Amino acid sequence: MAPDINLVTLFIASIFTSNILLSNFLGMCSFISISKDMKSSNGLGLAVTVVLGFTGIINWLVLHYILIPYGLLYLRYVVFIIVIAATVQVLEMVIDRISPALYMALGIFLPLITVNCAILGVVLFVEIRKYNLMQTLFFSIGSGLGWWLAIMALSAIQKKVQNAPVPAGLKGPGITLITIGFMAMAFIGFSGMVNVQ
Amino acid sequence: MNVIFVAPLIVSGIAAVLAALISILDMIVNNYGIVKIVINKGKKELEVKGGGNLLQLLAGNDIFLPSACGGRGSCGACKCVVKTDIGPLLPTETPYMTKDEIDVNTRLSCQIKVKKDIEIEIPDVLFNVKQLEGVVEKISDITHDIKELYISIGEETIEFEAGMYVQLVVPPYGKIKGETQRAYSMSSPPSDKNHVEILVRLVPGGIATTWVHTELKEGDKVKVIGPFGDFHRMETDATMICIAGGSGMAPFKSIFKDMYERKINNREVWYFFGARTGKDMFFLDELRELEKKWDKFHFVPALSEPEESDNWSGETGLITAVLHKYLKDKISSDTDREGYLCGGPGMIAACKSVLTDNGIPLEKIYFDNFA
Numbered sequence: 001m002a003p004d005i006n007l008v009t010l011f012i013a014s015i016f017t018s019n020i021l022l023s024n025f026l027g028m029c030s031f032i033s034i035s036k037d038m039k040s041s042n043g044l045g046l047a048v049t050v051v052l053g054f055t056g057i058i059n060w061l062v063l064h065y066i067l068i069p070y071g072l073l074y075l076r077y078v079v080f081i082i083v084i085a086a087t088v089q090v091l092e093m094v095i096d097r098i099s100p101a102l103y104m105a106l107g108i109f110l111p112l113i114t115v116n117c118a119i120l121g122v123v124l125f126v127e128i129r130k131y132n133l134m135q136t137l138f139f140s141i142g143s144g145l146g147w148w149l150a151i152m153a154l155s156a157i158q159k160k161v162q163n164a165p166v167p168a169g170l171k172g173p174g175i176t177l178i179t180i181g182f183m184a185m186a187f188i189g190f191s192g193m194v195n196v197q
Numbered sequence: 198m199n200v201i202f203v204a205p206l207i208v209s210g211i212a213a214v215l216a217a218l219i220s221i222l223d224m225i226v227n228n229y230g231i232v233k234i235v236i237n238k239g240k241k242e243l244e245v246k247g248g249g250n251l252l253q254l255l256a257g258n259d260i261f262l263p264s265a266c267g268g269r270g271s272c273g274a275c276k277c278v279v280k281t282d283i284g285p286l287l288p289t290e291t292p293y294m295t296k297d298e299i300d301v302n303t304r305l306s307c308q309i310k311v312k313k314d315i316e317i318e319i320p321d322v323l324f325n326v327k328q329l330e331g332v333v334e335k336i337s338d339i340t341h342d343i344k345e346l347y348i349s350i351g352e353e354t355i356e357f358e359a360g361m362y363v364q365l366v367v368p369p370y371g372k373i374k375g376e377t378q379r380a381y382s383m384s385s386p387p388s389d390k391n392h393v394e395i396l397v398r399l400v401p402g403g404i405a406t407t408w409v410h411t412e413l414k415e416g417d418k419v420k421v422i423g424p425f426g427d428f429h430r431m432e433t434d435a436t437m438i439c440i441a442g443g444s445g446m447a448p449f450k451s452i453f454k455d456m457y458e459r460k461i462n463n464r465e466v467w468y469f470f471g472a473r474t475g476k477d478m479f480f481l482d483e484l485r486e487l488e489k490k491w492d493k494f495h496f497v498p499a500l501s502e503p504e505e506s507d508n509w510s511g512e513t514g515l516i517t518a519v520l521h522k523y524l525k526d527k528i529s530s531d532t533d534r535e536g537y538l539c540g541g542p543g544m545i546a547a548c549k550s551v552l553t554d555n556g557i558p559l560e561k562i563y564f565d566n567f568a
Contacts, residue, residue: 072208082208086219
């Protein structure tokens with residue numbers, strides 16, 4: 001049975017109170033490596049949101065119409081990844097054709113997203129929390145927007161940090177991880193306000 | 198029993214459906230229709246099926262940009278200037294571009310897809326480049342690891358300047374699945390318009406050289422594309438200092454034959470040829486003969502590690518040392534001097550520094566860069 005949460009609450013919650021990045025720490029690798037540059041962060045955030053929206057829905061359909069009826073739940077990791085890879089491939093071709101400008105903006109990030117753990121993470125949450133189709137849509141897009149918000153916030157903070165007198169030993173990843181820690185603590189302030197499960 | 202089959206069937210079914218979806222979408226989405234390529238401000242206009250890479254589309258219409266690697270993006274030779282805005286430089290192109298080239302939007306033609314009408318600029322000489330269908334007339338063993346290919350191109354002709362190169366097209370063979378192209382300097386003189394002659398030295402593991410040495414036979418059909426390159430004799434009175442090793446002999450054989458045939462006698466020519474032992478040395482008799490007939494031509498062969506059995510009476514030592522000695526003592530520095538090099542990257546770098554140390558400026562040292 002799907003949990004009784006209304007869609008707007010779920011949407012807001014997935015962006016802020018249970019931010020996929022800052023409360024679940026998913027999609028960390030690209031978050032840290034790309035956030036140095038604001039323009040790339042923006043591109044990657046957009047790409048994650050778009051891909052999450054599509055893969056969330058498709059994987060929900062696969063889960064409920066193929067995996068569960070045939071009792072193949074144990075194959076979900078393999079199947080979800082196959083679906084994600086194919087979706088990214090399709091999206092890449094379509095975006096390249098429809099909007100070359102967007103394609104260039106997303107650049108190499110689109111294929112990279114195939115292995116972004118936030119994408120698989122969201123799908124697995126959908127499965128564990130037993131969301132229905134509409135909840136899945138709002139949760140996926142909300143999580144994408146949350147990821148986008150977090151990476152933009154981090155890259156903005158990084159810009160400030162660049163001019164700050166950081167101790168030599170903490171420069172680079174060190175101070176980035178500390179920054180993320182502070183951000184996560186700030187976001188923890190939201191947690192408990194809304195329950196997403 | 199069923200359970201065993203259901204899982205693999207479902208997983209492969211999902212994969213198959215997705216793969217089919219991608220293929221179908223690829224056919225629909227990547228169909229760009231007919232696009233126009235305008236070359237050199239309308240000198241030539243091509244109508245081609247969009248979606249392919251520029252290098253191949255041009256080659257399909259008999260315009261051949263140089264490409265030593267055959268379109269893998271690893272040699273950086275197939276540059277052309279693109280006048281239409283086709284988006285920013287790709288990461289695969291940047292390593293091969295200088296700042297000046299980026300300013301005029303030079304691109305690697307093998308890396309860019311033609312999706313709309315585009316306008317490009319290529320050097321005019323490339324219009325002369327042809328794909329020639331030839332027959333191997335003769336294969337001679339020049340040394341233990343160098344073969345000379347004499348390819349007849351029948352009624353076709355090839356117009357080139359001595360020193361230029363062709364690309365030999367190697368068809369798939371053995372474990373090599375795709376077609377490969379490799380560049381070889383022509384050793385035949387430009388007066389022999391119906392033949393292409395090249396020297397191929399066996400490189401262990403080399404795709405093209407192995408093919409020539411083990412698969413190719415006299416009478417076989419081969420394809421060559423050319424001529425390419427800007428390695429040639431400069432029209433000056435300066436003393437020519439030519440240095441080669443191994444199959445680097447090829448362009449010089451062509452250049453000297455050409456000069457001798459056309460009785461160009463206004464300048465001194467020194468030819469240094471380095472080899473390791475006697476069995477790596479070749480064309481000695483021909484070149485000594487030429488030295489006797491042509492008073493301005495001086496041939497200096499050198500062995501770095503002569504063996505007892507070689508009975509070697511010529512120069513010994515590394516070619517750089519021999520070159521240094523001659524530049525100091527025998528070659529007058531009163532007239533201008535130009536350096537011409539053909540050989541491996543190591544030899545070229547070493548000879549360049551010997552030449553510059555002896556007062557020959559870098560801009561007067563010419564060489565082909567086959568990396």
